[in-house]
Amino acid sequence: MKPGYVYILTNKNNTTLYVGVTVNLGERIQQHKNKHDKKSFTARYNVDKLVYYEAFQEIGDAIAREKQIKAGNRAKKIALIEKKNPDWEDLT
Template sequence: MKQGYIYIMTNKKNGTLYVGVTSNLVQRIYQHKNHLVDGFTKRYSLDQFVYYEQYDDIVTAIEREKQLKAGSRKKKIALIEATNPNWQDLYSAIV
């Protein structure tokens, strides 16, 4: 079974947040950063990759994505700041 990832994109520290799920993290973040796919992240220029979690299978990642999307903004910010307090773009760490 494919690995899965959940991730959070933003446009600036404490800015608009987007939670997504993918089986190919590098490719998907590249698409967001380069505005290659129409949608929420392109519309709001969300090109900073600030948080992710890795799972052994995509089904578990999808369940986690739903959990995060249903949660509060405050909880999402707490997740980001627990591992990335300066809201650094993490893309160079995964390529």
Template sequence: MQYYVYILTNKSNKVLYTGMTNNLIRRTYEHKNNLVEGFTKKYNVNKLVYYDITNDVNAAIAREKQIKGWNRQKKIDLITEFNPEWKDLYYEICK
């Protein structure tokens, strides 16, 4: 099974949310359609700008915790290196 660590943002790229899932398409869909109660729904965080894939659930959990512990600039640098235009990657992963 594959596990994904991902970062979502809002339309203006001001809010960052880091999460982990075993189904990135489903989870991003849930965020986009406000099916997830809490932070992402409250701040309209639904644009997928970064993801990482691993087959090891423990590695995914550790990576999520690592990224969540970073300051904002380090997260921005990670996203920019992976996705320079900060495009919404949801439609690419759905192909």
């Protein structure tokens, strides 16, 4: 199987969060930054700042982790981000 990544994006004011999963993190983040799909959630809300990611050896594990993160509330997502990236810097 392919490796995978789960990631969290936000907007410039850190007010909107988006959780996603991909097999190619660099390419996927560029798609968000370039607003590849103009009607997507991330394009409409200018969500393109990478603030958190995890790498997995298999995409299935990344998908399972994505579901786990999405099931949590906003406070849990913020705690996850601030543990690894307390200043909310763009990791790209």
